[in-house]
Amino acid sequence: AQRVTQPEKLLSVFKGAPVELKCNYSYSGSPELFWYVQYSRQRLQLLLRHISRESIKGFTADLNKGETSFHLKKPFAQEEDSAMYYCALSGLEWSGGSNYKLTFGKGTLLTVNP
């Protein structure tokens, strides 16, 4: 079974402060991890994926297999970063074939105050 835990439902920081959104996962195989972002009343958008090892909008996330974590970080938060952030894990699920299943965490609502 695969599981994604985002321990913080709400996170509030001031503009210019560092921000870290936590994500821990449980999966027996080799996972692929994603961060999705949803701005107010908009569709979910892919923010970044660990395999790309890239920085998007100043955000980075490193996969730590030892700690089974994939925390999202940004050194200086901006007001436009206020949104709901979802961590997601994609892993193989056997069900008479071989499908990749995407499991989402419950999300963290980030508010960046001026």
Next chain:
Amino acid sequence: NAGVTQTPKFQVLKTGQSMTLQCAQDMNHNSMYWYRQDPGMGLRLIYYSASEGTTDKGEVPNGYNVSRLNKREFSLRLESAAPSQTSVYFCASSEGIRTGSNQPQHFGDGTRLSIL
């Protein structure tokens, strides 16, 4: 480039009414998904279609049916709506969940459904 298009955007139903949510994608993706999003629950998978002609249950399928009409379209039907089905529904698509690689999912704008 529309991506994933959902209709309608909003709908209010009475308990017991039926309706179908439509979803279409123009990215030639093989796999399509229906999720519901509820406060404090995140996204939960209702049904998915790995490829044209196949559908499978997700985490919360009860009260719903789906049809993969063709490669582009994947509809979600509520046969007898209940207040517990008040939610925001998202359709998504991906290149293919059997391709051997983990491709990201692309989402529609969502349908806000209220059942009175």
